[in-house]
Amino acid sequence: MRSGIYILEGLSPVSWLITILACLPGGNEGFSRLEKFAHESVLKRVRIKRDDDDVMSKLISAARDPKVANKIDMTFLTCDAMVIIIAGGDTVSITLSFLFYSLARYPHYVNHLRRELEHTDITDYRRLQALPWINALINETLRLYPPVPTAPLRQTPPEGLRIGERFIPGNVVVSTPLWSLGRLESSYTRADEFLPERWFPGSESIKDRRGFAPFLLRA
Ligand code: HEM
Known part of the structure; x- marks a missing residue:
């Protein structure tokens, strides 16, 4: 995740530059790895039978083909998973790290x-x-x-x-x-x-x- 979002960190105010840099050879490597990780995570999550009403279960059921059992449209699911991995994981881990850091100090x-x-x-x-x-x-x-x-x-x-x-x-x-x-x-x-x-x-x-x-x- 770190290497995947590195390009976004300093350049988010100039999003068009990110698009150009990502097209250069090697410029996209970290991002592609993150994408692959998200894709594989979704496939793993689909195989787990869980009744939990969590964010991912809603997204997966929305992507299921109503006519063909077990057919899932991955087009948006992979991107959704990337957003959730970054937005949900990075934020909570940073907050907890600083909370424990502060508790250790005080x-x-x-x-x-x-x-x-x-x-x-x-x-x-x-x-x-x-x-x-x-x-x-x-x-x-x-x-x-x-x-x-x-x-x-x-x-x-x-x-x-x-x-x-x-x-x-x-x-x-x-x-x-x-x-x-x-x-x-x-x-x-x-x-x-x-x-x-x-x-x-x-x-x-x-x-x-x-x-x-x-x-x-x-x-
Ligand atoms: C300490 C915890 C968290 C903080 C401080 C936080 C903060 C934020 C902030 C500031 C934004 C940008 C909002 C904007 O531009 O309008 C955002 C977006 C978002 N967050 Fe969180 N968030 C946290 C946890 C989570 C969790 C646990 C999830 C999901 C599991 C989540 C999902 C999202 C999503 C989906 C977006 C929209 C991303 C996008 O479309 O660009 N966040 N969050």
Whole structure:
């Protein structure tokens, strides 16, 4: 995955250049390997009989030929699998790595977490959703180390867009890096410090929460 998405990392604002580079001999090698891996993963997943109502089971059933048993259209499935492998795998692994890194740096938070989880069924995600420490620790990790730290691109509407005092003309590509947004002193006190308590109700360490959007926002 690393070598496959390497080309996308620095060049995503100039997507046309990626297309050109990928056509050069050798330019596409990592990406092709990732594609092959995704294709093989789908074939493996199709063979596993699972009742789980997960993302992949929905996509596979949509790609099945309604008339011919076991015939599956792989055209989109391989690309869907690639998106899920990258979007679902890289993000969660980066978040968990930084969460454990932060717990190792500030071990007193481990005790809070242990106490909170001691009497909780950790397989019940609905219970986990309501727990203050685990949520505060995840939010603080996502604020300081967003797995999508750069800037997903958006295009302004044809009539242009006013953001605060500034007018941006129509059809212009804009972006706001989540890394920088998460570290604004105007939004958070001691913005560079790992302070999960700031997410507790009543805390005054969050001055402006509007920029906290690790999964981005709906238009
Ligand atoms: C810590 C966890 C995650 C974070 C912070 C995260 C964040 C993001 C962000 C910022 C985007 C870009 C959205 C945009 O441009 O509008 C995105 C897209 C996406 N994410 Fe996640 N995500 C996470 C986990 C997952 C998981 C577990 C899955 C699926 C299993 C997933 C599936 C997707 C998909 C399918 C897209 C759209 C990709 C595309 O069409 O370009 N994400 N995510």
